[in-house]
Amino acid sequence: MQKKASKEFYLTNSISKVQQNESPILFLRDFFKWYKTKFDYLDNHIFPVAMDLKTNPPYRINFNETEKYLSILKTSGFFSDNYILNYRSYFKKIDLNLQKTKQNDDTVDGLDYDPIVHSQEPESMLKNLNNIRMKIVKSTENDVTIKVQTPFNQDTYLLYYLKKSEGRYLIDKIDFYIGGKVQD
Numbered sequence: 001m002q003k004k005a006s007k008e009f010y011l012t013n014s015i016s017k018v019q020q021n022e023s024p025i026l027f028l029r030d031f032f033k034w035y036k037t038k039f040d041y042l043d044n045h046i047f048p049v050a051m052d053l054k055t056n057p058p059y060r061i062n063f064n065e066t067e068k069y070l071s072i073l074k075t076s077g078f079f080s081d082n083y084i085l086n087y088r089s090y091f092k093k094i095d096l097n098l099q100k101t102k103q104n105d106d107t108v109d110g111l112d113y114d115p116i117v118h119s120q121e122p123e124s125m126l127k128n129l130n131n132i133r134m135k136i137v138k139s140t141e142n143d144v145t146i147k148v149q150t151p152f153n154q155d156t157y158l159l160y161y162l163k164k165s166e167g168r169y170l171i172d173k174i175d176f177y178i179g180g181k182v183q184d
Contacts, residue, residue: 024144024162025134027169031078035116036126038072045069046091047111049098058102061095080163080170087115118158118176118183125150144169155179 045068049059070088073079094110114122125132131150138145142164149157161173176183 039122058104059098061091066091080172
């Protein structure tokens with residue numbers, strides 16, 4: 001019964017009143033507040049790879065777990081269908097690479113960082129949300145791009161691409177930049 005209650009906690013009441021606000025910056029700040037309380041829970045669904053330690057077979061993506069992860073993101077009300085579809089494809093791409101390389105040790109490329117804040121230590125970014133600087137760098141009627149940067153490294157930042165759908169913003173894509181270049 002404890003597990004069910006825990007899952008319900010993460011799936012209900014995720015959509016906040018700020019999301020109805022016209023400010024994309026407030027939407028993104030509200031998202032970070034939500035994510036700060038969820039990233040440990042979510043992290044447990046993307047990093048496990050299906051493997052048997054006794055026989056040490058090659059790693060594989062555990063798609064049951066990644067679907068739980070994607071489901072939580074979708075029901076949060078913060079992410080677009082496009083974002084969910086792209087991440088589903090991303091997990092499939094990682095799995096295909098694992099099948100080719102037959103990797104059975106070390107960290108898996110693409111799963112060695114938090115995909116939302118592109119950090120191996122997301123809690124360091126999220127522990128003090130007031131240190132995150134956000135600036136709108138592009139805005140149209142239905143699309144907004146926000147540059148997100150921490151004071152720790154002026155050369156590294158994230159771009160959050162928001163789409164407005166039915167009067168509220170949704171995260172459609174996230175890019176990570178180092179030295180002005182998108183990182184894969």
